Amino acid sequence: MAKVTLYYTQGCHLCEEALSLALCCVREGDILHQDILESEALVEKYQTSIPVLKSITTGKLLYWPFTQQQIQELVQEDGFNKNS
Numbered sequence: 001m002a003k004v005t006l007y008y009t010q011g012c013h014l015c016e017e018a019l020s021l022a023l024c025c026v027r028e029g030d031i032l033h034q035d036i037l038e039s040e041a042l043v044e045k046y047q048t049s050i051p052v053l054k055s056i057t058t059g060k061l062l063y064w065p066f067t068q069q070q071i072q073e074l075v076q077e078d079g080f081n082k083n084s
Helices: 013-023 040-046 068-077
Strands: 005-006 031-035 052-055 061-062
Touching: 005 013, 005 068, 013 031, 052 068, 061 068
Parallel strands: 005 031
Antiparallel strands: 005 052, 052 061
16 A cells, blocks of 8 residues: 655656655555646646655655655654565
């Protein structure tokens, strides 16, 4: 089951960078990839903010630019990490 949601769009180099950072802290299978172009509401909410990483457990959001340290803190708050 996914632990975080990555809001992104295809072809976004910042989104690719954010995914690389997230994979240092969270397993690929624990990341739900949500293309904002699939929903008008998501486009309205995140169009100028992507990439955005959201904890599924707490709902906490990390807006770009974020660091690997911030992602690690997010996953530690939720009580999970790449090894769990």
